[in-house]
Amino acid sequence: MGERAFSFPAENLPAFPTLSGIWRPDLWDGARQIQPGGGMGASCAMEPDTNSAEAAWRARAHVAQLPPDGAWATWLFIGGRGAGKTRAGAEWIAGLASLHPDGRFALIAPTEHDLREVMIEGASGLLNLPDRETPKYESSRRLLKWSNGAKAYGFSAEKPERLRGPQFDAAWGDELVVWNRAGALLSTLRLGLRRGAAPRLLITTTPKQSATLEQLKREPGCVITQAGTMENAANLSPDFMARADALFGGTDFYAQEIEGKVIDNPGAMWRPDDFEALRKSLPDTPRRVIVAVDPPAGGAVGREGSACGIVVACLAEGNVYVMADRSRHGLTPRDWADHVAKVAREFGASMIAAECNQGGDMVGTMLKESRPPCPVKLVRAKASKRARAQPVFQFYQNGRVWHAGPYPELEAQLVALGQGEGGDFDRADALVWAVIELLVEGVPVSPAILSLT
Numbered sequence: 001m002g003e004r005a006f007s008f009p010a011e012n013l014p015a016f017p018t019l020s021g022i023w024r025p026d027l028w029d030g031a032r033q034i035q036p037g038g039g040m041g042a043s044c045a046m047e048p049d050t051n052s053a054e055a056a057w058r059a060r061a062h063v064a065q066l067p068p069d070g071a072w073a074t075w076l077f078i079g080g081r082g083a084g085k086t087r088a089g090a091e092w093i094a095g096l097a098s099l100h101p102d103g104r105f106a107l108i109a110p111t112e113h114d115l116r117e118v119m120i121e122g123a124s125g126l127l128n129l130p131d132r133e134t135p136k137y138e139s140s141r142r143l144l145k146w147s148n149g150a151k152a153y154g155f156s157a158e159k160p161e162r163l164r165g166p167q168f169d170a171a172w173g174d175e176l177v178v179w180n181r182a183g184a185l186l187s188t189l190r191l192g193l194r195r196g197a198a199p200r201l202l203i204t205t206t207p208k209q210s211a212t213l214e215q216l217k218r219e220p221g222c223v224i225t226q227a228g229t230m231e232n233a234a235n236l237s238p239d240f241m242a243r244a245d246a247l248f249g250g251t252d253f254y255a256q257e258i259e260g261k262v263i264d265n266p267g268a269m270w271r272p273d274d275f276e277a278l279r280k281s282l283p284d285t286p287r288r289v290i291v292a293v294d295p296p297a298g299g300a301v302g303r304e305g306s307a308c309g310i311v312v313a314c315l316a317e318g319n320v321y322v323m324a325d326r327s328r329h330g331l332t333p334r335d336w337a338d339h340v341a342k343v344a345r346e347f348g349a350s351m352i353a354a355e356c357n358q359g360g361d362m363v364g365t366m367l368k369e370s371r372p373p374c375p376v377k378l379v380r381a382k383a384s385k386r387a388r389a390q391p392v393f394q395f396y397q398n399g400r401v402w403h404a405g406p407y408p409e410l411e412a413q414l415v416a417l418g419q420g421e422g423g424d425f426d427r428a429d430a431l432v433w434a435v436i437e438l439l440v441e442g443v444p445v446s447p448a449i450l451s452l453t
Contacts, residue, residue, distance in 0.1 A: 051098065053131040057091050064227035067092055067202075073221030077204045080229035080258045082236050085204035087124040089172045092202055094132045096170055097150035104195055105152040106163070106171035107144075108185075110178045112156045115142065119174055120154065160185045169196040176216075177208040186212060207256055228259040253394045269393040269418025275411045280402035282323065287316040289323070291344045292434035293354040294426045295336065295363050308336040309426030311410065312347050313434035319400050320438050323347060325407040327427045337366035345373045352376045353437045355429065379433055385425050389417055392435045401435060 058066060065088035068075060075092075079085045093105055107126075109115035119125050120137065126144060127134055135144040135152070142154030155162050157179035171189055179185050193199035203216065216222060229236070229244070248254040294309035308331055312324040326343045328336060344352055356363045356378040367376050381388060395401050403411075413428035 053098070053133075054095055056131045057095075061088070061091070062227060062231045064088075064225035064231060065091070066225075068223045068225060070223075071198075071221075072200065072223045074201045074203065074216065074219065074223070076216060076222055076224045077202065077226075078207050078224060079204070079227045079231075080256075081206065082229045082232055082240070083227045084124075084232040084235070085206075086118055086122060086174065087129075089174060089202055089204045090119070090124060090126045090129055091132075093152060093170070093172050094126060094129055097135070097146045097152065098133065098148070100150055100169060100196075101148040103150040103169045104167065105150070106166070106168045106189065106192065107152055107154045108157065108163075108171065108173040108179075108189060109154070110157050110175050110180075112142075112158065114174065115154045115156050119172075120144065126152070157182070157185055160188060163188045163192055165192075167192050167195045168199065169193075170200045170202070172202045172204070174204050176203050176205045177210045177213055179212075182210065182212040183215070186216070207261055228261075230258075247391075247398075248394050249398060253390070253397075269389065270396070270411070270414040271418070272411075272415050274396075275403060275406070278396070278401070278403045279406070280321070280404065282314070282321050282404050283316050285316050287314040287321075288351075288438065289314040289347050289349045290434050290437050291340060291347065291349045291352045292430040292432075292437065293336075293340050293352060293363075293367075294429040294433070295333075295354065295356075295358060296331070296426070307424065307426045308339070309428070309430035310336075310340060310343060311427060311430040311434050312343060312349070313431070313438060314347075315438045319402060320395070320435050322401070322403045322407065322410075322431065322434075324404075325410045325427055327409070327430070333362065333366050334370075337370040340367060341370040341372040349374050351437065353379050353433050355379050355381060355433060357381050377437075379437075385429055385432070386417055388436075389414075389428065389432050391440070392432050393418065395435060395439055400439060 062084065064077060064079065065084050077085055077088055093107070096105060097103055107115060107119050109119050116139070121127055127137060133146060135146045135150075137144055144152040144154075153166065153168075160181065163185070171193060173179075173186075173189065176182055176186070190201070193201060205213065207213075217224060229240075233240075244254065244258055248258070290313050292309075292311050292313065296308050307327045307329045310326040310328065311322065312326060313320050313322050315321075324343075324347070326339070328339055331339060340352060340354070343349075351374055352367060352372055354363050354367060354376060357380055364376065364378050392401070407427075410427040410431060413423070413425050414431070416423055417425050417428050
């Protein structure tokens, strides 16, 4: 099918009755409806359901969660983490099922796991809606059946060919921005929306730069509702927003994942011009010093491209200060372990954090034999270097990391890592471990930390 998505002009769609008393002026600051081109405009809803379940949902929902009124082909709900997207989608499908005996609906998730654990069985999924009829779930068939004959069939973007053939009255697709071949899958889905007078599509998704999402936003007949996490804060852990703000406030990551905004060039991290603004003298306050180590792969000697990354950093006044880059090329395992111990003594380190993915137990053994002046932790990476660096970059953006001097080779590696380039990132990786140890202690992160006794 290619990557072209089909448009359904709004003027060709039948009008639907609207509900009065839904929109309140005070809600529009945090959640808004947007017509293609950025203007506030006509919204859209399926036929209103006046039963008690629908009334109960409308009483507790925020405005972005409610189907827009008017004539439309696609409702696009873009929201931050926890903004209530799943609940909105599940309530919409359940409402349609209650109104349309023998209705046929499609549910599309990025994976089979997401379909089951989020859209169907999740806390806000179709099987857990208060006040609604709980449909019978045939997990082997990925099928939900209501007592009036309505049915919803589950699909995953992992197996797009399953959408060829079936036809539906409406469809709910979740997290379009991570679908495999999203454009082609969306086109195939729309060819199946051919049942009933005016088939409709709801897409709920977190914001992320995506060609398919941008094309969808510009289509005639597409109406957008948008909300940040704060709009649904009453239904989240009381500590969640405070912690998210403390860790990521003011960053692109916060704007995208919490405020629900699409960020231009979201993959970019450090740039060459960034570091001059990051120079800052060490404060004269007590500080915790860490020596972070990324040992050379295989311990090979004389390989110019394989250094032992050694970065010294400290915590002072709540921020991280990079104190030194003592990385070295061409050292044997014995030599680099001795060098790490020497650096730890020089700076009065309270801990050595050493990655053990490549060297395994050898890393810990060599460091212990070098008689370091402080405890050693072996840290093991469970994600790519770039994925581990992303939260560290957010700390940079938030003014939590400073460089006590110029570190040309380290900074060049951070730039290359941020741009997705290949190469050696021994110094950058050591820095990432240092910042994680100093700023994310006690917070679940992807790297696992193993104590060395």
